[in-house]
Amino acid sequence: MSGKHQYKTISLFTAGVITTISITLVLFLLGLTFLVGFTAKGISSYLKENMGISIELAESIDEASIAKIQKGLNANPYVKSVIYISKDEAKKQLVEDLGRDPEEVLGYNPAHAYFDVFIKSDYVNSDSINKVEASLKAQSLQGATIVNNIVYNEKDIINANSKLSLIGSILIILAVILVFISFTLIRSIIQLNIYSKRFLINTMQLVGATNSFIRRPFMWRMILSGILAAILANLAITGVVYYVTNIMPETLSIVTMYELLIVYGLVLVFGIFIAAFATAFAVNRYLRMTTNKLYHA
Structure with missing residues (x-):
């Protein structure tokens, strides 16, 4: 009995770790995209003023x-x-x-x-x-x-301006794609975690538990995972910024603390929002299922 309980605990722990790591990686990429977007003007000025x-x-x-x-x-x-x-x-x-x-x-x-x-x-x-x-x-x-x-090369100046505008457009598109991918990926991972509890959800419905009551513990657990993932992603972003400014001290004027704090805040908000929304979406799928369909889910 204790062996089965231990196996179940390890499985749940492993699933939670995998989910947190997956959210962290997505938020890290998203945070870097935000950072480049916020510092685009500084990067543009830096490149132009070195011509x-x-x-x-x-x-x-x-x-x-x-x-x-x-x-x-x-x-x-x-x-x-x-x-x-x-x-x-x-x-x-x-x-x-x-x-x-x-x-x-x-x-x-x-x-x-x-x-x-x-x-x-x-x-x-x-x-x-x-x-x-x-x-x-x-x-x-x-x-x-x-x-x-x-x-001086006038063509280089014209090309620099056009390419910087193109980079800005690409970053916006990339951010949208990353948000979509992150939601899809995290929703799939969370759905796999909740899959093993689909019968428990159905049992709770049968004894009269409301959808919000059933959904709440899943939401809180994943929101905590989202917060932890955001903290880890922000630490990784800080490491990247520290490394870049160490090897290129002149970039210190590009990345300001104010912009960095905004990025940290956005990563945290997206971590909470994506985790909560994806969890609600995944749980609702099983809340709408009848008992017969649960065996074929």
Whole structure:
């Protein structure tokens, strides 16, 4: 007798663990989708502001004027940051890229000193970038032209904007699909758990128990599983965020605590809602069955 009781306890425990793990995995994926969706603007800004414009400096510019030019560039409202690359540094990069010193072949150093100018995300679009280019070309020092050439890829900027819009649409579709899949999966798992209790449900109906009374213990049990799954999913999401920000510290500005808390809250709400709704749906299936149909369920 005790052996049978132990077997039953282990089975129920195993079923509960499997259900909780399944809900956790679904909520984890759903939470990551929410997180990417909430941080989409930050990710977009980060990608755009890392698309630099290279300003090749005129040969007549001496090292003493570099600081003044850099200060002037930083004063523009569309500029986020400016990095100066000296002629020697540019040559080293050429040697790395080509695998040999181009000066040995050409007889002179073809590299030029230049500034990498990173533009604020609001200006990285096809309408504003041409105005930015014209403004940069007009930069001067004591009336002398300082810009020899400006290099950037306008197609990359246009493609970046269109692809980011496409990613946003895909995320919305993905979130809807995940919610549907999660409900279907969790409902199936819960239905399997309740299957062994279908005769108990029928017996309770025969002795006069109301549907809400029969449904309540199943609902509470699964809501607790949903809460536990949400906590585990949020811990996993926190681990992913911690890992990403550790290997890429610059992404700390993308993921804010406020957005992270919203994601935690949504995961918890969805965990409770999906578990409760799926349980009610599964229990109702057996509540509507007659005694004869229970043997063929």
